[in-house]
Amino acid sequence: MSCLSRRHILAGAAAFAAWPARAQPAEWRGVADVAGALDQCHAVMIHQHGAEVFSEAFRGPEIGTPVPIKSVxxxxxxxxxxxxxxxxxxxxxxxxxxxxxxxxxxxxxxxxxxxxxxxxxxxxxxxxxxxxxxxxxxxxxxxxxxxxxxxxxxxxxxxxxxxxxxxxxxxxxxxxxxxxxxxxxxxxxxxxxxxxxxxxxxxxxxxxxxYLGGNEMSLSLPAMIHFGEMYRRGGMWDGTRVLSEDWVTRSFDPVTRSPWSGLRYGYGWFLGQSDGDDFALARGYGGQVICIVPGLGLTIAITSDSTRPARSVGYFGDLMQLIRGTILPLARGDRT
CATH class of the missing domain: 3.40.710.10 (DD-peptidase/beta-lactamase superfamily)
Structure with a gap:
């Protein structure tokens, strides 16, 4: 399995302000049909090339409210x-x-x-x-x-x-x-x-x-997007360097593998690939997710009911299907 390359990270960092999303915002309504039907899913926010293309709360707190992100x-x-x-x-x-x-x-x-x-x-x-x-x-x-x-x-x-x-x-x-x-x-x-x-x-x-390291923090959906976008942009945010480019690149190098999901793991990120596009995933109990796909200029944040499990063969599998089967094809646009 390949990892997120330095080329992908640099491309995402350089082009986020210039590239339009490949799919028009109206086309992203298909995300609501799939995500809204998952009764555990609370909200989804998606940015592509620095622009918000989808944002909706289906249930649970309002989008701007900090919510438990668990193991994210x-x-x-x-x-x-x-x-x-x-x-x-x-x-x-x-x-x-x-x-x-x-x-x-x-x-x-x-x-x-x-x-x-x-x-x-x-x-x-x-x-x-x-x-x-x-x-x-x-x-x-x-x-x-x-x-x-x-x-x-x-x-x-x-x-x-x-x-x-x-x-x-x-x-x-x-x-x-x-x-x-x-x-x-x-x-x-x-x-x-x-x-x-x-x-x-x-x-x-x-x-x-x-403070507990590795669980129980809370962030809003926009905050999750900012965090993911900073990594997608190679450690930069709004003209400020937050993390070194070297750290971001090394974070996406696979070091080990999850025995349950089969995904590779770097420095705090699960790593996978879908139809040729490498992605990095932060995952928390119940279905809290930050997913970045630098090659598509994409950052996804998902919040869910944090009191219910989300196993790889259950609800987390549903979220991966949402990402792989609905969101990524929309993000690819002219490639599909």
């Missing part, structure tokens, strides 16, 4: 990791927990925990037993979420394969707070919210007061 939060924390790397606060992605924040490692951690790298965490390849899925409730009921995540047994060597775990991103968020002296909320607002012109409300904190 992981992609936000990945962006903050890139911001710290750009600033030299994280020397390299191979820098380890032991080098950056040894005080976070509990005394009962297995040998080797200190050698887990930033890249292992941001790709969810730490190798430690997962805190997500059936382990999530026990994890968030513990008295110290960072220590609990780091004291789990190794299931595989770090870097060997993806073990989807919110604990990996919570540890990463705690490291970012340690090395910057700022909470994840402060970093999110200053390094992403301010340049993107979006509001980021406070969210869940652990018993030590650290």
């Amino acid at each position: 939060s992981k992609t936000v924390v990945a962006a903050l990791t890139g911001a710290a790397l750009d600033r030299g606060e994280v020397p390299t992605l191979q820098t380890t927990i032991g080098q950056l924040a040894p005080g976070l490692i509990p005394a009962n951690a297995e040998p080797g925990v200190s050698d887990i790298s930033v890249e292992n965490l941001v790709t969810m390849q730490a190798g430690l037993e997962r805190t997500s899925g059936p382990n999530y409730g026990e994890w968030v009921s513990s008295s110290n979420w960072v220590a609990n995540a780091l004291s789990r047994p190794f299931e595989t060597e770090p870097g060997a394969r993806m073990l989807y775990s919110t604990g990996s991103f919570h540890v990463l968020g705690a490291i970012l707070s340690e090395i910057t002296g700022q909470s994840l909320l402060q970093q999110s607002r200053e390094r992403l919210g301010a340049p993107l012109g979006i509001s980021i409300p406070p969210w869940t904190r652990d018993p030590q007061g650290r």
